Amino acid sequence: MTNGNDSKSWIPFRPSRDDLARLAADVAAIPDLQAILVENHPLLQVRDRVAHQYQIAGGRVILKVAAQLPEALNGLGLFQPNAEHIGIGRVSTGLGCPHAETDPDFLGLMLAFRTPAGRRVDFLAINDPTSPTDNHRDFMVLLAATAAAAGAKSPFGSGEGEPGLAALIASNVTLVKFLVEKLGGHGGAIATHVVRQTSRTARSSSAYQTYWTGIVEAGGTAGKFVIAPALADQNPHRPFGAGPRHLTVDWRARQGRGDVMFDLFWVPFIDQDSTSTAELTKAWEEHRQRVGRVAFPKQDANDKDAALWAILADEMGANAGHWIGDRADSIAEPATEFTAARKIAYRKSQDGRNALPDERYAQVFRTGAIDEELAAELRERRARKVAAGHTSAAQ
16 A cells, blocks of 8 residues: 555555555564674664664653644644643764764654653654655665664764774765665665755754654644744854764753753645655645744753653654544554654664663653652663663763
């Protein structure tokens, strides 16, 4: 089954059992890619995320829903007018290994919440309005290319102890060669698109910038969310001599001064020309409506409680399939083939890296606090990774 869209309409993907089996086969290599990254990169000692592995920031977040909502969202899941929800947020680099934050890369933003009824809703977004590929099969090839390019260096950039320019060139060459070998000229086009996308981060002075989600279904229509800084002009080009952790340093300084706030916007589907649900590498025309505000509350990064929230953000899982598509919550699977494949892939990734089970931290969404039992488990998980020399655990 595919999305049978004409130039004006959008028809949601309703996968059969056979469709789900096919998608599972398409993303079955996720555990293998986790193993390849550990094998290739000396600073990864345990299986971790295939993408968005390195965490810039993580912690408690608050979503305040707007008083006025578009009909598609009004009353849907989290979207009750003026509702307030406690959640967990995470900002990360995108490609598969720890590397200097000055390198070209995606940045990712994850926001996780639970409805009062206990249903999980996640927003997963990157700092570019387009997807790296148009379909999940090509995306799997791109992930494989980043794993192959890792070696002693991170995809698209320098590994620890490696000369930056030499590492950048070598990893780019490996990645492009892999894509072209697997996909021919189409692989070269993907590489060109990804280079354009990741150049945004290479110029950035801050991870406090605009992020775009993938496509979701809401009340019979499609749309995306844009998560944009509530304060304008916060990301000029990075200064000369920016350090390898300059985005982390900047974020911690911002959050030390006050709440880091984003506005949440809904962008509805219009037609296949201006808001394509098939050409995912094509940016949507944006007719935004503000539907909420998200805040990472003010905190001192050195505070013990802040450290526990950061570990929780790193150890938990998230999934683009955590979504509510209609008011009756009657839609079991994502409404695009790409997101349905992502849902399966994220589950495989979380199983492969032994992510913290959802039930271990479900109470956090209700109480806004990490109890001592969970705190002990988080400290133990972090201690094991530090003892193994796993780089992300030493942040």
